[in-house]
Amino acid sequence: MSSAQISDHRPSRPLVAGSWIAAFVPLFSLGLLTAVLFAVAAAAARSRSLALSAAGYAVATVIEFVAVKHSDPIFATVLVILMFGATGHAVWVRDRVVGAMTQQASHREQVAALHPPAPEAAIVTEPVVQAALQRRARRAQARQLLSTDPNLATELAIGRPDLRREFDDGGLVDINNVPESILAQLPGVTTELASQIAAASRVCRLACVEDLVVFAGVPNDLAENLREYSIFRERC
Secondary structure (H helix, E strand, C coil): CCHHHHHHCCCCHHHHHHHHHHHCHHHHCCCCCHHHHHHHHHHHHCCHHHHHHHHHHHHHHHHHHHHHHHCHHHHHHHHHHHHHHHHHHHHHHHHHHHHHHHHHHHHHHHHHHHCCCCCHHHHHCCHHHHHHHHHHHHHHHHHHHHHHCHHHHHHCCCCCCCCCCCCCCCCCEECCCCCHHHHCCCCCCCHHHHHHHHHHHHHCCCCCHHHHHHHHCCCHHHHHHHCCCEECCCCC
16 A cells, blocks of 8 residues: 555544644543534544434533532533543544544545546536537627617627528527518427417517517517527517
8 A cells, every 4th residue: 555545544634633732622621511522523523323322411510510509529520521531532442443543535536536526627617518609609799889888789780590690690680571481490499489489479579588479479488599599689
């Protein structure tokens, strides 16, 4: 086994330092936190014996509170057990708890290494994702141009894939002016729906995706999807 592999199974310095501090909690807390300490250690090490010790110390703590008013000798005895006896016990089991926690951490790292999550950065750099993001940016740029300079937008034929043009608008479609064949190429739009949209646009100018629902019978969820690609200009 290589030195790198051996070092992987050694407890970290913060864990070792923390374990020594924890071992003296019974002494520093006058025995009041002894049961809590061993309960935490039992959970961390997944140890049944430590869980039984925690239960025993919890009972001793209850006895201590009862005896404080009724029996000084019993109180003193239990206090010594909870403070000094438990401190010695904690020091004795410290290595076992630290070792168990280190093994569990190593196991979690091995499992994570076998099933690494897909990094978001890797997903974004996929060519197909990059292309989709570029088209989205193109659509946003074209919409901005349409709102600030409508005449230039007309000259560039934004939203008119049926016309000869050189400007890439990211796939925008001018609902009121393109032929049915172009409408039918929109995601989720059937030939029948394309005919309904074209007929509605001839009767009245469609101004938003909500008009597609009201006047052309487009389902709400589909209309929301079309919002990304649709623009609504006056009929030419």
